[in-house]
Amino acid sequence: xxxxxxxxxxxxxxxxxxxxxxxxxxxxxxxxxxxxxxxxxxxxxxxxxxxxxxxxxxxxxxxxxxxxxxxxxxxxxxxxxxxxxxxxxxxxxxxxxxxxxxxxxxxxxxxxxxxxxxxxxxxxxxxxxxxxxxxxxxxxxxxxxxxxxxxxxxxxxxxxxxxxxxxxxxxxxxxxxxxxxxxxxxxxxxxxxxxxxxxxxxxxxxxxxxxxxxxxxxxxxxxxxxxxxxxxxxxxxxxxxxxxxxxxxxxxxxxxxxxxxxxxxxxxxxxxxxxxxxxxxxxxxxxxxxxxxxxxxxxxxxxxxxxxxxxxxxxxxxxxxxxxxxxxxxxxxxxxxxxxxxxxxxxxxxxxxxxxxxxxxxxxxxxxxxxxxxxxxxxxxxxxxxxxxxxxxxxxxxxxxxxxxxxxxxxxxxxxxxxxxxxxxxxxxxxxxxxxxxxxxxxxxxxxxxxxxxxxxxxxxxxxxxxxxxxxxxxxxxxxxxxxxxxxxxxxxxxxxxxxxxxxxxxxxxxxxxxxxxxxxxxxxxxxxxxxxxxxxxxxxxxxxxxxxxxxxxxxxxxxxxxxxxxxxxxxxxxxxxxxxxxxxxxxxxxxxxxxxxxxxxxxxxxxxxxxxxxxxxxxxxxxxxxxxxxxxxxxxxxxxxxxxxxxxxxxxxxxxxxxxxxxxxxxxxxxxxxxxxxxxxxxxxxxxxxxxxxxxxxxxxxxxxxxxx
Numbered sequence: 001x002x003x004x005x006x007x008x009x010x011x012x013x014x015x016x017x018x019x020x021x022x023x024x025x026x027x028x029x030x031x032x033x034x035x036x037x038x039x040x041x042x043x044x045x046x047x048x049x050x051x052x053x054x055x056x057x058x059x060x061x062x063x064x065x066x067x068x069x070x071x072x073x074x075x076x077x078x079x080x081x082x083x084x085x086x087x088x089x090x091x092x093x094x095x096x097x098x099x100x101x102x103x104x105x106x107x108x109x110x111x112x113x114x115x116x117x118x119x120x121x122x123x124x125x126x127x128x129x130x131x132x133x134x135x136x137x138x139x140x141x142x143x144x145x146x147x148x149x150x151x152x153x154x155x156x157x158x159x160x161x162x163x164x165x166x167x168x169x170x171x172x173x174x175x176x177x178x179x180x181x182x183x184x185x186x187x188x189x190x191x192x193x194x195x196x197x198x199x200x201x202x203x204x205x206x207x208x209x210x211x212x213x214x215x216x217x218x219x220x221x222x223x224x225x226x227x228x229x230x231x232x233x234x235x236x237x238x239x240x241x242x243x244x245x246x247x248x249x250x251x252x253x254x255x256x257x258x259x260x261x262x263x264x265x266x267x268x269x270x271x272x273x274x275x276x277x278x279x280x281x282x283x284x285x286x287x288x289x290x291x292x293x294x295x296x297x298x299x300x301x302x303x304x305x306x307x308x309x310x311x312x313x314x315x316x317x318x319x320x321x322x323x324x325x326x327x328x329x330x331x332x333x334x335x336x337x338x339x340x341x342x343x344x345x346x347x348x349x350x351x352x353x354x355x356x357x358x359x360x361x362x363x364x365x366x367x368x369x370x371x372x373x374x375x376x377x378x379x380x381x382x383x384x385x386x387x388x389x390x391x392x393x394x395x396x397x398x399x400x401x402x403x404x405x406x407x408x409x410x411x412x413x414x415x416x417x418x419x420x421x422x423x424x425x426x427x428x429x430x431x432x433x434x435x436x437x438x439x440x441x442x443x444x445x446x447x448x449x450x451x452x453x454x455x456x457x458x459x460x461x462x463x464x465x466x467x468x469x470x471x472x473x474x475x476x477x478x479x480x481x482x483x484x485x486x487x488x489x490x491x492x493x494x495x496x497x498x499x500x501x502x503x504x505x506x507x508x509x510x511x512x513x514x515x516x517x518x519x520x521x522x523x524x525x526x527x528x529x530x531x532x533x534x535x536x537x538x539x540x541x542x543x544x545x546x547x548x549x550x551x552x553x554x555x556x557x558x559x560x561x562x563x564x565x566x567x568x569x570x571x572x573x574x575x576x577x578x579x580x581x582x583x584x585x586x587x588x589x590x591x592x593x594x595x596x597x598x599x600x601x602x603x604x605x606x607x608x609x610x611x612x613x614x615x616x617x618x619x620x621x622x623x624x625x626x627x628x629x630x631x632x633x634x635x636x637x638x639x640x641x642x643x644x645x646x647x648x649x650x651x652x653x654x655x656x657x658x659x660x661x662x663x664x665x666x667x668x669x670x671x672x673x674x675x676x677x678x679x680x681x682x683x684x685x686x687x688x689x690x691x692x693x694x695x696x697x698x699x700x701x702x703x704x705x706x707x708x709x710x
Contacts, residue, residue: 005098007062008058009098009102011059011062012054012055012058012098014058015058015061015097016094018039018042018061032078033078034077035078038071041064042060042061044193045192047063048060052506052558053556054093054097055096055100055101059104192235192237193234193236194232194234195232195270196221196230196233197218197230197233197302198217198229199216199227199292200228201214201216201217203215204226206313207311207312209282209311210282210283211281214281214282215279216228216280216292218275218277218278218292219272219274219275220233220235220246220272222271228316229306231304233302235266235270237268242267243265243273244265244266244296245263245265246265246294246295246296246301247261247262247263247352248263249261249292250280250292251291251357252291253357254283254288254289254290254310255280255288255290256280256281256283257278257290259356262278263276264276282308285311286309286311287309287310289306289307289308290305290306290308291306291358293352295334298337298352299334299446300334302321303321303322303339305318305319306318307319322487334444334483336438336445337351337446338350338351338445338446338449339448340361340450341450342450343360345362346364347452348360348361351433354430359426360424362420362423365451368417371412371413371416372413372455374409375406375409375410375458375641376642378405378406378409379458379688382402383642383643383685385401390521392647392648392651392681393682394683399682399684400470404470406684406687407460407465407475408460409460410460410475411460411461413454413460414459417431418434419431434476435463436463443480443667444480444482444667445481446482447482448485448487449487455641457481457482457641457674457687457689458475458476460475460476461475462474472678472684475687477686478675480671481667481668481671481695482691483693484692485692497698498700499558499559499635500558501699501701501702501703505703506539506556506557506603507534507537507538507539507561508539508555508557508561509531509561509562510546510561510563510580511524511527511540511541511542511563511564511580512524512579512580513542513581515564515612518646519647521650523612523647523649526650527653534657534703535704536661539557542582543582543584544580544586551601551632552595552599553600555603556602556603560605560607561610561653562578562607562608564609564610566609573625574587574589575587575589577590578611588624591628595632597632599632600632601632601634606636606638606666606697607634607636608639608656609637610639610653611639611640611643611644612640612643612644612645612646612649625637626639630692635694636666636692637692638689638691639692640688641687641688648685652677655673656669656670659672660698660699661702661703662699662702662703663702664698665697666695666697667696670686670691674686
């Protein structure tokens with residue numbers, strides 16, 4: 001395949017074929033072994049996971065072959081042998097991508113250099129030379145890619161005759177960026193290695209017996225056929241990293257297990273260097289749960305739960321929990337992390353470095369909901385105050401009233417969880433750690449939970465409550481940004497934390513224009529002006545159909561921002577709804593039908609729901625909408641805990657996007673805004689914004705500043 005056009009054609013057809021909804025089975029059925037091997041290598045790459053267009057995916061295919069000459073040779077041999085044919089494109093999206101790839105390859109080619117990767121100098125066999133038919137028509141076809149605004153890299157210098165060796169080969173895609181300086185900047189490129197977590201009972205067993213000691217053997221690598229439990233694991237590696245040290249710990253109330261974690265080193269091939277062994281003894285007969293917790297430098301990665309039926313030969317049941325499909329693979333260190341899991345009559349809590357084992361939190365769902373509702377009522381009272389509703393600057397006397405109301409409700413929430421009448425000393429120790437020991441310089445408090453929808457930012461921490469000694473700094477949200485990670489059963493690989501702004505940063509903004517008719521500050525008009533002056537690829541809308549389009553499988557937006565009304569249902573999350581212009585409404589149930597989660601958002605957008613002046617918005621709203629957006633493939637969700645005054649919501653959004661687009665990590669931006677609005681305006685409403693996203697998420701490269709500030 002000598003021409004640039006032929007190379008582009010093959011790369012695009014292969015990339016499009018790899019998107020077939022049937023996955024690997026379709027590739028095995030229609031392609032020779034070299035393409036199956038290529039597929040296996042391509043789909044595990046982070047840049048494939050992050051690619052938003054067919055053009056970007058085609059360059060991933062090219063880069064994989066470029067990096068593996070042996071695979072490229074096997075692929076070319078199959079082409080030369082007539083085992084691979086491509087037919088004709090005859091599709092607008094494919095033709096557009098071929099044109100774009102061909103254009104970039106042509107611009108990159110150096111005079112006299114071998115076009116290289118996908119075939120060398122020989123022409124590819126035509127469709128009439130016994131070639132295989134083009135991939136089936138039902139294979140997934142993404143939407144046309146946008147024009148590539150990024151200029152190609154300059155060609156290498158001409159080859160000099162007196163130099164030794166062959167002329168340099170022009171890279172087919174821009175080289176990976178160099179690692180950032182130690183004092184900050186964007187994170188290094190990340191690749192995700194797919195492997196298996198294996199939990200074996202040493203020596204084998206027919207059934208476990210209460211009181212007898214056993215050894216649980218933990219390793220990573222190929223799936224073990226004898227394992228009591230095995231689960232797929234996605235481990236992030238930086239570009240130059242050869243191995244990663246994972247921390248593994250067992251927790252259980254049904255087994256006697258060691259109190260400390262162990263480190264295990266995993267290589268880039270997905271195999272661990274040796275095994276880690278944990279003695280464990282069943283404490284009783286019957287159903288008994290043993291949890292294997294895995295983290296990277298304190299940052300939650302995975303939880304494998306093994307359910308044994310001690311005393312019987314019943315097979316072990318295992319459940320693999322991890323981050324949502326759209327969450328981040330780049331796991332920065334976390335020094336403070338809590339895990340909550342549902343249990344009979346309450347929840348099990350584990351805090352690494354604070355508790356040896358899981359601690360029981362005896363609070364029912366109804367009791368927890370009542371305390372959360374108390375916080376919500378205090379919030380509603382505050383935002384309904386005319387001063388908060390209409391003004392940005394809050395007088396000290398009105399701020400003091402709000403502080404008393406919110407602090408009381410936030411302290412009762414803290415008491416109910418960590419200091420209730422049935423709280424153990426171990427649980428009270430966690431409360432004291434959270435209140436007294438967690439340093440102010442710990443920016444991120446990570447909370448990994450399942451079914452524990454606590455508004456953490458509004459929890460008020462103090463030993464004894466006193467009306468005369470209240471301080472905004474005692475709210476968790478003024479000390480830390482809480483990274484709320486929903487614990488979900490692992491399905492697909494997540495993206496990296498970087499939102500790439502090249503060749504452009506695509507942003508979809510959806511408004512409810514009716515808000516301006518209600519607000520003298522005209523916040524919608526202010527935001528339209530702001531977005532028109534931002535250097536982003538902007539799409540706007542005001543209707544329910546615009547929202548459906550933003551959630552279609554063909555959408556390529558990297559940020560989805562909604563400034564609208566939202567209403568929660570206390571009875572059924574399916575009945576919670578968003579309100580667009582003209583009082584057009586769409587419920588969560590309708591979204592699930594008309595924009596189903598099976599239609600994955602391959603661009604993994606950050607979703608920001610800025611719900612202002614809503615009739616009723618409670619944490620129940622996010623119980624439904626956050627899981628929906630994460631299941632759709634969103635990398636995270638930012639949303640308000642209750643209705644928010646329109647002017648403040650507008651000012652907050654402008655200030656947030658200014659900081660976030662400037663390259664500031666998402667968590668730093670949210671925490672900084674809370675403190676800035678309080679310090680400069682006496683306004684605490686930044687506490688209303690909850691973060692259901694990796695707080696290290698950032699835009700890279702950073703965008704130039706634009707007008708609009710608080």
